[in-house]
Amino acid sequence: MPATRRQFLGLTAAAGLSLVTGCSGRRPSATGPSSAGGLRLTAAPVRVDLAGRAVPTWGYGTVPGPEIRLRAGETLRVRLHNELPEDTTVHWHGLAPPNGMDGVPGITQDPVTPGTGFTYEFRTPIAGSFMYHAHVGMQLDRGLYGPLVVEPRREELSYDREYTLMLDDWRDGLDDHAGHGARDDAGHGTAAADPDPVDAVSFGGRSYPLLLVNGRPPEDPPVLEARPGDRVRLRVMNIAADTGFRFAVAGHRLTVTHADGMPVEPVVVDALRLGMGERYDVLVDAGQPGGVWQVGVQSEGRGGWGRALLRYAGSQASGAPAVAERPAELDGRLVSYEELVAQEPLSLPAGEPDRRYDLTLSGTQIGGQSYPDADPLVVTEGQWVRFTMRNTSAKWHPMHLHGHHFQVLTASGRGPVKDTVAVPARGGEVTFDFLATNPGRWLFHCHNHHHMEDGMLRLVEYEPRP
Ligand SMILES: [Cu+2]
Incomplete structure (x- = not known):
């Protein structure tokens, strides 16, 4: 098993970056030089294929953008080129770069104007599961985001394969009546007028027609392959603008190993709750004899459903769960901050905060x-x-x-x-x-x-x- 894992790492290291894995192969593969040698991200209008319906959006070539993968201690070097009709920047969510590389227009850098570029370059000493996204206005609400994985110099976890799952709420290209991001902030528009029930967990109030997992709607889900007995690492990331998610895998429990990329003492749960911007790494033991299992993503506090599939090698796609089949695990034991224990706590001094x-x-x-x-x-x-x-x-x-x-x-x-x-x-x-x-x-x-x-x-x- 470790050999398999090493092979996997070898492959991605050789490629320098890998597209979000686990899709069925119809996504274009990422090309270009390795991130260590200098990766180019072009922000531009693109089309995203939503189960056969191509809708216009803005992105970094694909939605999500290419997975950037490097090793702790390496230097991230990304040339951003802006082919959008307005200013843009890239923020490296969860990383702690020098201030000038943080990608906040007007605060840490001048905005990157249309037709121009900017080179982000900084060391990434801390391993973890991170994200990059545009940080101008509501650009994040389009497809201008991607995963960024910094691998540790020495991996402590043992697993056989890994997948990154980016969860997103989506309406870009589907809105017929309103400009982007302009609608309904006072709750006047679609589906936002009703107050939340008092007991509901709600992170937002707008209407999003679709939830996407790795840029794909539930009718065309990404497929995660596993063999019986495999240990699968999932890096689950909430990149949505307005939606908190509940996440579970039917027939499987989740061992939480990292919160926002930072290691915690392992905790076994049935489901995750992710606010926007949060990430969890979990291990899933493929302990079923076979089959195709629903990886369910539910909006907290309102309607909305996304999914992926966990498919055991050799299982027939015809055995896949129905689009809306809801894992019972979504109602099971939820991860909570209170039970998470940092493996590498901050070095806080004795006494009281300054x-x-x-x-x-x-x-x-x-x-x-x-x-x-x-x-x-x-x-x-x-x-x-x-x-x-x-x-x-x-x-x-x-x-x-x-x-x-x-x-x-x-x-x-x-x-x-x-x-x-x-x-x-x-x-x-x-x-x-x-x-x-x-x-x-x-x-x-x-x-x-x-x-x-x-x-x-x-x-x-x-x-x-x-
Ligand atoms: Cu808020």
Whole structure:
């Protein structure tokens, strides 16, 4: 089994980058030089094939864009070329690059104007499952995203094959009546007028006609191949703009090994909940004798369904579950932050944090302020900083901090190290700590992109050392 895995790694290393694996082969393969030698990403209008219906969108050649894969300690070098009719940038979600490489227009770099380019180049010392996406307006809501995997120098996990699954809510090219991202922010448009039931978990309120897994609708799902006895690693990523997901594999349990790319003590669950921007790595033991099994993706709090298939080698596609067949595991034991224990906790000093911010999340405000009419959250290099967020609104908010990894405060004292954390609605509270070791001006924002566009964003600014 390790040999198989090494073969797999050898193949991807030789290719330098690999397209999201596990599709049935109709996707074009990624071409071009290895990421270490310099990868080119061209942001341009493209068409995406939604079960036979080609719809226009914007992307990096394919949707998702090519999987960028490199090893910890290597240098990411990506030349972005902009063939869109408007400005763009690329943000490396979950990585902690130097400030100037973070891809936030007007804050960390000048926007990349149409017809021009920009080269992103920085070392990637930390392994994990990350994402890249455009960070201008609502561009992320189109197809301008892709997976980014940094492999450790030495893999501690043992598994036979791996797949990356990017979960997305989709309406681009399907909207007949409205411009992109402009609709219905006050809840006037389709399907957004009803308030959520009090007990519903909801991360957003807009209407999305489709959920896609690796750019594919449920009628044309990606297929993950496995042999009986295989141990399969899944890197599950929520790249949606407005949708939290529940994720499960029928007939199989999930061993969570990483949260937002950072290792945790393994925990066995039935289902994952992923806010926008969150990722989990799980191991799935292919312990069934065969068959085709539903990999189910359900919107939290509203209708919406996506899927992939786990197919054992030699099993007939005719035995595949119906499109809407719902794994019972979706209602099983859910992963929670409280039970996750970091394998590599932050090196926080003894004592108390140097600086604290208590931030109420209300509506789409953070601490009573909406960007750009908002004060920076000032930190000093070297400080231990604590953010406590209390969410008084009816939506869950997945809060994302650029440029740093933070540690979620849990009863164990060794909560998971993450970069995005979902704060439950109606009084939910989450506290995290981080070390201010990456000077610059960094975004702290809700990863519901509609909320962010409405101002749910604050800047974390390093002040000069006294
Ligand atoms: Cu939000």
